[in-house]
Amino acid sequence: MENYHQKSKWSRFCVMTTTIILIVVVVIAFMPLYNIAERNNIAISIVCGIALIEMIVMGLYYCPVSIIVTQNQLLIRRFFTSKNIPLNEIASVEIYSESTRFLKVCGSGGMFGFYGWYKNKELGRFFIYATNLKELICITLISGKKYMISCEDARNLYNEINHRLSNIQNNEKDNSR
Structure with missing residues (x-):
């Protein structure tokens, strides 16, 4: 069986957020170098430069x-x-179409995508790897840990994961006989 592959397409929000934040940090980092009155504040440039690299x-x-x-x-x-x-650790896979009003616990809210620990009423606490909140899949592991992921076409990814999960379950049944 061949591998199934889908790209993570960035939403406009992620592109704009990443661009704006990077521009603002770069401008702040280099401002003391161009402003004669701020030349003594080179520490601002160093801190912003380090923050930029870290981000x-x-x-x-x-x-x-x-x-x-x-x-x-x-x-x-x-x-x-x-x-x-x-795949044998996955308990369930669902296309997520509920509210995307997520509370960020620790992570990114748009710069280079959405990633980190979030929570909401429907799911509780989960880890998200997403670049587009309109194409989300919720993966719940047997351990109870939850992941939200995004891709170009959530419906096709959902179908593919479920197809592979059913193959694993059928193989386990055949092996237990």
Whole structure:
């Protein structure tokens, strides 16, 4: 069985948020270099430069690039690493169409996507890897841990994951006989 692959398409909100924040931080970081009255405040440039590098590295570390479903794993590909979720640890998969009024506990709310710990009334606490809040899938593990992920086409990803899960369950039944 071939691997199933979908890209994580950025929403306009993520593109605008990332662009605006990066521009503001870069301008603040270099302002003392161009303003003679602020030249003595080079510490501001250094702090903003370090913050800029940290935001970019952290954003690229967590930002989802694509979702891959293999025969036995769900891979959330990110720029530097992948988050691997074994399919046999998944209890349920649902297309999430409830409220996206999420409370951010710790993470990003739009810069390089949405990632980190969030919570809401319907789901409780969950970890999100998303670049578009209109195409979300909720994955609940047997342990109770929840992940929200986004991709270009949530319906097709949902169908593919469920198809692979049913294959695993059928194989387990055949092996138990």
